Amino acid sequence: MKIAILTSGGDAPGMNVAIRAAVRYGIKKGHEIYGVYSGYVGLIKGDFVKLDHKRMSGIISMGGTFLKTARLEEFKDAKFQEKAVENLKKKGIEGLIVIGGDGSYRGALALHNLGVKVVTIPGTIDNDIYGTDYTLGFHTALDTIVSAMDKLRDTSVSHQRCSIIEVMGRNCGDLALYAAISGGAEILVTPEHKLSKEDIIASLTQYKKEDRTHAIVVVTEHQMDVFEFAKEITEKSKFTSVATILGYVQRGGSPSAQDRILGTRMGAYAIDLFDQKISGVAIGIENDRLVYLPIGVVINNKRPVNPLYKLVTEVS
Numbered sequence: 651m652k653i654a655i656l657t658s659g660g661d662a663p664g665m666n667v668a669i670r671a672a673v674r675y676g677i678k679k680g681h682e683i684y685g686v687y688s689g690y691v692g693l694i695k696g697d698f699v700k701l702d703h704k705r706m707s708g709i710i711s712m713g714g715t716f717l718k719t720a721r722l723e724e725f726k727d728a729k730f731q732e733k734a735v736e737n738l739k740k741k742g743i744e745g746l747i748v749i750g751g752d753g754s755y756r757g758a759l760a761l762h763n764l765g766v767k768v769v770t771i772p773g774t775i776d777n778d779i780y781g782t783d784y785t786l787g788f789h790t791a792l793d794t795i796v797s798a799m800d801k802l803r804d805t806s807v808s809h810q811r812c813s814i815i816e817v818m819g820r821n822c823g824d825l826a827l828y829a830a831i832s833g834g835a836e837i838l839v840t841p842e843h844k845l846s847k848e849d850i851i852a853s854l855t856q857y858k859k860e861d862r863t864h865a866i867v868v869v870t871e872h873q874m875d876v877f878e879f880a881k882e883i884t885e886k887s888k889f890t891s892v893a894t895i896l897g898y899v900q901r902g903g904s905p906s907a908q909d910r911i912l913g914t915r916m917g918a919y920a921i922d923l924f925d926q927k928i929s930g931v932a933i934g935i936e937n938d939r940l941v942y943l944p945i946g947v948v949i950n951n952k953r954p955v956n957p958l959y960k961l962v963t964e965v966s
């Protein structure tokens with residue numbers, strides 16, 4: 651069978667690993683594997699490249715995605731989706747592996763509904779996809795955040811400051827939550843765990859009275875203007891505060907061993923699913939076992955609130 655593979659949405663460390671596994675395992679299983687450049691952009695342009703074992707050499711340790719990625723608003727339009735199907739048909743490609751986040755999954759479902767055999771792999775640092783404990787790239791991004799937090803802690807302690815750290819995650823607080831636990835943050839603000847500014851300032855005022863030398867506040871993006879809030883904390887709590895937005899550094903870097911294993915397992919599993927004539931599904935990992943669910947189910951469900959939230963308050 652001819653199978654194409656693309657990466658879409660924000661890049662995530664581990665995407666290359668999943669491509670590598672799907673290509674090498676897929677070829678061993680007798681398939682022809684094609685890469686599509688720049689996600690859905692390449693699909694509507696017919697920008698395909700045949701991939702072989704050798705082309706995968708060396709990419710296991712590379713961050714980003716060698717196939718490039720894109721966000722393409724127009725892909726919500728049926729006209730462009732039909733063009734993509736036409737281009738796949740022209741090449742005789744029957745199967746498509748989409749590696750991306752929830753938005754990319756919507757495009758994948760549209761293609762599945764138009765008759766393409768699609769399997770999706772959760773590739774996003776945000777960990778915001780239903781039906782999987784972890785998305786590919788989440789753990790590497792988390793490691794990057796924790797290493798930055800350790801550095802920020804050093805300077806916070808030296809200057810006896812409060813450090814506010816804004817991390818990515820879009821509408822999901824998992825990066826902030828796991829970072830708060832791993833980096834020993836005092837306060838955590840996420841979409842699932844909102845705290846009022848007054849409550850945060852009251853806690854920091856109390857910490858200052860207790861003579862704590864520093865404090866770390868981790869905040870998911872889009873929750874507040876962290877620079878303005880740092881000024882407000884400094885004025886009201888007397889705990890001198892500085893804000894750092896970690897930004898795109900969180901999306902880059904060599905995938906962690908954990909993401910390499912996850913990417914390899916998921917890439918190979920996608921091929922196994924095609925071989926079992928299963929498609930229209932999203933791959934996930936639950937309790938360390940590979941699983942799959944219909945893409946529509948994954949898109950239409952929200953992840954339950956993470957039970958780890960309890961831990962943050964208990965150990966801060």
Ligand SMILES: Nc1ncnc2c1ncn2[C@@H]1O[C@H](COP(=O)(O)OP(=O)(O)OP(=O)(O)O)[C@@H](O)[C@H]1O
Pocket residue numbers: 658659660661690720721722723724725726727750751752753754755756757758760773774775776820
């Ligand atoms: N409803 C939809 N129908 C068809 N295609 C869609 C739809 N929503 C999103 N897409 C396609 O998927 C692309 C990626 O979506 P989005 O920007 O939400 O990123 P993502 O895949 O969720 O990844 P991340 O959140 O990690 O950046 C969009 O630019 C668009 O091309």
Ligand SMILES: O=P(O)(O)OC[C@H]1O[C@](O)(CO)[C@@H](O)[C@@H]1O
Pocket residue numbers: 659660661721774775776818819820871901
């Ligand atoms: O690259 P862009 O389009 O600015 O996207 C940023 C968004 O992408 C993500 O990094 C996920 O890939 C989110 O955490 C963030 O909100």
Ligand SMILES: [Mg+2]
Pocket residue numbers: 659751752753774776778820
């Ligand atoms: Mg998304």
